[in-house]
Amino acid sequence: MNVKDWPLHSVIYTLSSLLFLFSHPLIAATLVNITVDDSGPDPITGARIAYSPSDAWSFGQDCTACTARPDPAQAFMRTWHDGTFNAVPGTTNDPNVVLNATFSFESFFVAGSAIYVYCILAHTSVSPDGNSDITFLIDGEAVGSFFQAPNNATNYGFNVPVYTNASIPSGNHTFTLQNGHVDGPKSLVLLDYIVYT
């Protein structure tokens, strides 16, 4: 059946539904990627990434005590969050406490919703120890991990997608990045930004 054969009211209904979809700012915005800086608000919802324990995370670009010194010009918005998990007593403010970065978002598409998490990676094994031992949770369920030992290269890796998931169901979700495992190896996270659709 051609559109011209449709009853007028259903044509108007279809057009007004489309108009609603594209005029609704949240729905229109999800047609493109939304990038959330480690330090900034979600440009659509204003939500921010929450860091805990709060004294275990630093604003990396301003942190003089941090050994990781990547070039700010190569970081998204020139910022990142620096957190080190270390099981050894006395080494950090929170020895053997897993560090969390948590972000809540709403995806609208039944198919095609995605989340991408980007970190800066250090590859040295001392100052900083760039070992990565990261676990990812969505709505409290473990959905992935990222393990990488240093290869002793002196450069940093920028825009490294440590977690990607292109099959997020529509609705509200809580994403958690967990740095380290209780009694596990030392682990460094330099969180730069999260992208979702």
Ligand SMILES: *[C@@H]1O[C@H](CO)[C@@H](O)[C@H](O)[C@H]1NC(C)=O
């Ligand atoms: C969103 O970003 C991802 C990762 O950079 C990319 O693969 C994808 O094509 C982008 N999607 C849109 C709708 O721009």
Ligand SMILES: *[C@@H]1O[C@H](CO)[C@@H](O)[C@H](O)[C@H]1NC(C)=O
């Ligand atoms: C980190 O998240 C886990 C899982 O939700 C929780 O059990 C733990 O208490 C959190 N840790 C901190 C320091 O918030």
Ligand SMILES: *[C@@H]1O[C@H](CO)[C@@H](O)[C@H](O)[C@H]1NC(C)=O
């Ligand atoms: C993506 O997220 C969904 C919803 O939490 C989960 O069921 C699925 O296992 C995840 N897939 C990947 C590849 O992480």
Ligand SMILES: *[C@@H]1O[C@H](CO)[C@@H](O)[C@H](O)[C@H]1NC(C)=O
């Ligand atoms: C990196 O250097 C450390 C310390 O010198 C060494 O133990 C490790 O095997 C090296 N890793 C590689 C991949 O060469």
Ligand SMILES: *[C@@H]1O[C@H](CO)[C@@H](O)[C@H](O)[C@H]1NC(C)=O
């Ligand atoms: C998601 O959460 C927001 C804020 O609490 C709420 O307004 C919205 O209705 C929720 N969406 C769904 C699909 O539950």
